[in-house]
Amino acid sequence: MNRPTPRHRHEFPHFQPITTRWSDNDVYGHVNNVTYQSYFDSIVNRYLINANVLNIESGAVIGLVVETGCHYFSSIAFPDDIEAAFKVAHLGNSSVRYEIGIFKQGEALCAAHGHIVHVYVDRQSRRPVSLPSALREALEILTQPRNA
Amino acid sequence: MNRPTPRHRHEFPHFQPITTRWSDNDVYGHVNNVTYQSYFDSIVNRYLINANVLNIESGAVIGLVVETGCHYFSSIAFPDDIEAAFKVAHLGNSSVRYEIGIFKQGEALCAAHGHIVHVYVDRQSRRPVSLPSALREALEILTQPRNA
Amino acid sequence: MNRPTPRHRHEFPHFQPITTRWSDNDVYGHVNNVTYQSYFDSIVNRYLINANVLNIESGAVIGLVVETGCHYFSSIAFPDDIEAAFKVAHLGNSSVRYEIGIFKQGEALCAAHGHIVHVYVDRQSRRPVSLPSALREALEILTQPRNA
Amino acid sequence: MNRPTPRHRHEFPHFQPITTRWSDNDVYGHVNNVTYQSYFDSIVNRYLINANVLNIESGAVIGLVVETGCHYFSSIAFPDDIEAAFKVAHLGNSSVRYEIGIFKQGEALCAAHGHIVHVYVDRQSRRPVSLPSALREALEILTQPRNA
Numbered sequence: 036m037n038r039p040t041p042r043h044r045h046e047f048p049h050f051q052p053i054t055t056r057w058s059d060n061d062v063y064g065h066v067n068n069v070t071y072q073s074y075f076d077s078i079v080n081r082y083l084i085n086a087n088v089l090n091i092e093s094g095a096v097i098g099l100v101v102e103t104g105c106h107y108f109s110s111i112a113f114p115d116d117i118e119a120a121f122k123v124a125h126l127g128n129s130s131v132r133y134e135i136g137i138f139k140q141g142e143a144l145c146a147a148h149g150h151i152v153h154v155y156v157d158r159q160s161r162r163p164v165s166l167p168s169a170l171r172e173a174l175e176i177l178t179q180p181r182n183a
Numbered sequence: 184m185n186r187p188t189p190r191h192r193h194e195f196p197h198f199q200p201i202t203t204r205w206s207d208n209d210v211y212g213h214v215n216n217v218t219y220q221s222y223f224d225s226i227v228n229r230y231l232i233n234a235n236v237l238n239i240e241s242g243a244v245i246g247l248v249v250e251t252g253c254h255y256f257s258s259i260a261f262p263d264d265i266e267a268a269f270k271v272a273h274l275g276n277s278s279v280r281y282e283i284g285i286f287k288q289g290e291a292l293c294a295a296h297g298h299i300v301h302v303y304v305d306r307q308s309r310r311p312v313s314l315p316s317a318l319r320e321a322l323e324i325l326t327q328p329r330n331a
Numbered sequence: 332m333n334r335p336t337p338r339h340r341h342e343f344p345h346f347q348p349i350t351t352r353w354s355d356n357d358v359y360g361h362v363n364n365v366t367y368q369s370y371f372d373s374i375v376n377r378y379l380i381n382a383n384v385l386n387i388e389s390g391a392v393i394g395l396v397v398e399t400g401c402h403y404f405s406s407i408a409f410p411d412d413i414e415a416a417f418k419v420a421h422l423g424n425s426s427v428r429y430e431i432g433i434f435k436q437g438e439a440l441c442a443a444h445g446h447i448v449h450v451y452v453d454r455q456s457r458r459p460v461s462l463p464s465a466l467r468e469a470l471e472i473l474t475q476p477r478n479a
Numbered sequence: 480m481n482r483p484t485p486r487h488r489h490e491f492p493h494f495q496p497i498t499t500r501w502s503d504n505d506v507y508g509h510v511n512n513v514t515y516q517s518y519f520d521s522i523v524n525r526y527l528i529n530a531n532v533l534n535i536e537s538g539a540v541i542g543l544v545v546e547t548g549c550h551y552f553s554s555i556a557f558p559d560d561i562e563a564a565f566k567v568a569h570l571g572n573s574s575v576r577y578e579i580g581i582f583k584q585g586e587a588l589c590a591a592h593g594h595i596v597h598v599y600v601d602r603q604s605r606r607p608v609s610l611p612s613a614l615r616e617a618l619e620i621l622t623q624p625r626n627a
Contacts (some may be wrong), residue, residue, distance in 0.1 A: 054202045056225035058365060060358045062535050064240050067354060068544035068595075069520060072513045076205040081262040092212050092507050093594035103593075104535035114229040151512075206513060208506045210387050215502060216447075217372060217394040220365045239358050248364035252400035299364075350498045353520035362535050372501040377558040410525040467495050 041144040042136050047120035048181045051078050052140070053170040054070040055113040061148060064112040069162070071147050072103060075135045079120040084176075091139040096164055098153035105149030116140040130154045130162040131174055189256040189292040190284050195268035196329045199226050199287070203261040213258040219295050220251060223283045226267040227299060230325075236318040244312055245280070246301035253297030264288040271325040276312040278302045279322060337404040337440040338432050343416035345425040345479045347374050348436070353408040361406035363447055367443050371431045374415040375447060377388040378473075384466040394427070394449035401445030419473040426450045427469060427470060485552040487578050492625045495522050496584070499557040502523060506553040509554040515591050517610040519579045523564040523595060526621075540559035540574070540608055542597035550595030556608040567621040571605040574598045575618055 044050075053074055061067035066104055083089035083098075090095070118138045125132035131153045134146035157164050166174070192198075201222055209215035231237035231246075238243070259265055266286045273280035279301045284293035305312050314322070340346075343364045347369055355365035379385035379394075387393070407413055414434045421428035432441035454458050462470070486492075497518055506510035515612035520613070527542075535541070545607035555561055562582045569576035575597045601608050 052202060054200060054225075056201075056221055056222045057228050058363060060239075061354065062356045062358060062360050063543070064358050068521070068547055069354060069513060069516045070557060072516055072547075073204055073206045076361075076511070076513060077202075077261070080205050085254075091208075095596075097507060099232050099507070099551075101551050102549070103512055105546070107543075107545050114223070114232050150386065204503065205509060209502065210504045210506060210508050211393060211395070212506050215363060215372070216399055217368045220368055220399075224340075224363070224365060245359060247359070249403050250401070251364055251368075253398070255395075255397050307596060348498060349500075350496060350521075352497075352517055354517045356535075367498055371504045373498075373557070376501050380558050387504075389484050409521070410528050 039106045039148070040097070041146070043139060044143055044145070045135070046180055047136055047145050048177050048179060049082060049120050049122070049129065051081060053119055055111070055115055055117060057113055060113045064078065068105070068107060071107070071137055071149065073169050074119045075103070075133070075139055075141050075149060075151050076134060078121055080146045081131050083170070083173065086173040088167070088173045095158055096155050096167055097158050098155050099161070100151055101130070101154050105147055107147045108144070110144045111116045111139055111146050117179070121164040121177065122180070123139070123174045126171065126178060127175055131135060131166070142166050147161055187254045187296070189294070190296050191210040191285060192268060192284070192291055192293070192303060194328055195270050195284055196325050196327060197230060197270070198266050198268045200266055201225070201265050203259070203263055203265060203282070208261045213260045216253070216255060217299065219253055219255070219285055221252070222285055223281070223297060223299050226283060227281050230264050230311055231318070231321065236321045237276070237316070240276050240295045243306055244315055244318070246303050247309070248299055249278070249302050251301040253295055255283055257294045259285070259287055259294050264287045269304065269325065270328070271322045272298065274322055274326060276313050276317065279314070333356065335402045335444070336440070336443050340416060340432070340434060340439055340441070340474055343418050343432055344475060345378060345418070346414050346416045349373070349375060349413050349415055351407070351411055351413060351460050353409055361408045364401070364403060366443065367401055367403070367433055368448055370415045370433055371399070371429070372446060372449050374417055374431060375429050375449070379466070379469065382469040384469045385462070392451050392463055392466070393454050394451050395457070396447055397426070397450050398448040399445065401443055403438070403443045407433070407435055407442050413430045418476070419470045420446065422467065422470055422474060424461050427462070442465045483592070485590070486592050488564060488580065488582060488587055488589070490624055491566050491580055492621050492623060493526060493566070493577070494562050494564045495525060497521070497561050497563055499559055499561060504557045509556045512529065512549070512551060515549055515581055518563045518581055519547070519577070519593060519595050522565055522579060523577050526565070527565070527614070529574050529615065530617040532611070532617045537587055539602055540614070541597050541602050541609055543605070544595055545574070546596040547593065549591055549596050551591045552588070553581065553590045555581070555583055555590050556577070566624070567618045568594065570615065570618055570622060575610070587623050600616045
């Protein structure tokens with residue numbers, strides 16, 4: 036088994052700061068593994084909402100998570116300042132694979148690296164749909180590192 | 184019953200930004216009432232940790248919550264940018280009452296206003312202790328509005 | 332100030348078991364104060380949904396929380412088995428005050444005692460409405476202890 | 480890419496009921512993907528604590544999560560009754576791979592299937608250690624389906 040290694044921040048085109056919370060730490064005194072994944076959901080959806088290509092209240096198309104995964108390399112703890120970063124690793128007809136890194140602020144290598152696969156579906160029928168073109172364009176921007 | 188009214192930001196001496204998260208919104212599309220209280224814990228403890236008067240890993244004295252309460256005035260929702268603010272409303276021998284306001288960024292009136300009462304105890308025995316002087320000093324600063 | 336005292340289980344007409352979770356414990360090794368309040372939301376809404384008087388997906392009327400509060404008496408910790416209990420303490424035209432106790436399984440006195448005030452509103456306008464009669468009936472049952 | 484398929488309950492030797500919570504549902508009206516992973520942590524650690532082979536407060540050895548993953552097949556929603564199930568898929572010198580299924584109560588196929596990899600470490604140094612023999616024995620029981 037190849038042990039995965041932490042990703043470098045230059046691999047990611049988009050960053051957002053995250054304020055850690057008291058409740059992020061578990062009984063072992065560091066951010067719980069599950070909490071990282073709540074950062075994943077937040078960075079991806081915030082990007083899409085701010086780009087005006089996702090309306091979580093009333094848009095016709097929503098993204099459902101069908102797969103997640105994460106590798107953890109080093110620990111972070113409230114009240115650390117952290118950043119989430121992501122890129123679009125695969126852009127299919129109705130699905131998108133996001134790869135996300137969680138960094139202590141300013142560090143070169145991530146503390147954790149994971150992914151989410153979204154399938155975009157009709158809000159009512161929950162059946163897959165082709166990615167709307169505005170959504171696709173907003174995601175294509177993030178298929179390359181910032182300085183590529 | 185007197186209906187409480189939202190507090191003004193000039194009542195509070197200390198502010199911290201909070202990044203909202205996807206999971207903060209509940210099925211009704213706004214930040215769930217319980218989530219506000221996780222903001223309360225975070226702002227108070229972050230202030231104390233950054234002031235070097237609380238060590239959540241190994242300090243001899245820790246703060247346990249014995250009472251909380253909150254009034255909700257208007258809704259906020261991920262991905263809104265928000266701020267938490269607090270003041271020290273009562274400083275006893277071993278207990279402290281914190282009053283906290285949650286504001287949409289830049290707004291004059293809070294979306295919610297609540298309180299926490301901490302009793303400071305010995306980490307091992309969990310019995311109340313007099314507030315250590317450094318902790319008391321860090322809290323006295325916050326008994327008055329910023330421009331008082 | 333009168334220090335509140337823990338309530339007895341015979342004060343409550345309705346109980347539900349709750350399975351504690353790893354993430355309920357905070358860095359101090361017990362269930363975090365905020366988590367108790369997530370139990371409050373859950374017991375009240377589960378009762379109303381199971382009684383067929385609240386449809387959180389599509390009902391015309393929903394309950395918004397305008398006030399919460401809690402006193403904490405003793406600690407509980409994952410993986411303890413616990414129970415939530417509640418009664419209806421006040422039934423207004425559009426608002427309801429729920430009082431909730433959190434008990435270690437089988438104990439006579441609660442570990443924490445709190446309340447939520449719901450205002451029932453039209454889902455679209457978010458304006459208060461009179462409690463629908465089926466909802467009112469389901470709540471009247473819980474205004475008295477079980478064996479009153 | 481082979482699309483994974485939901486696992487059958489007969490693959491799992493150990494089950495625990497989980498009470499869903501109001502806060503488990505996200506804005507799309509179903510249990511959020513991240514919440515499933517909090518179920519994973521809970522079922523594994525509860526089993527180990529109840530078997531007296533893990534002491535999260537003061538034991539010399541603790542399990543840190545180095546990898547997680549999950550595939551989602553169908554949705555569940557508060558207030559559904561659900562069960563978590565797990566087996567030990569790999570038992571190394573210091574690491575353990577747990578595979579977990581989340582089931583609506585009584586259903587044959589899981590709604591989600593995931594895994595956690597724990598590395599057991601010394602609490603102080605956080606360096607990997609060989610699995611203590613009592614812990615290893617408690618885990619060996621779960622390497623086979625119940626009726627194997």
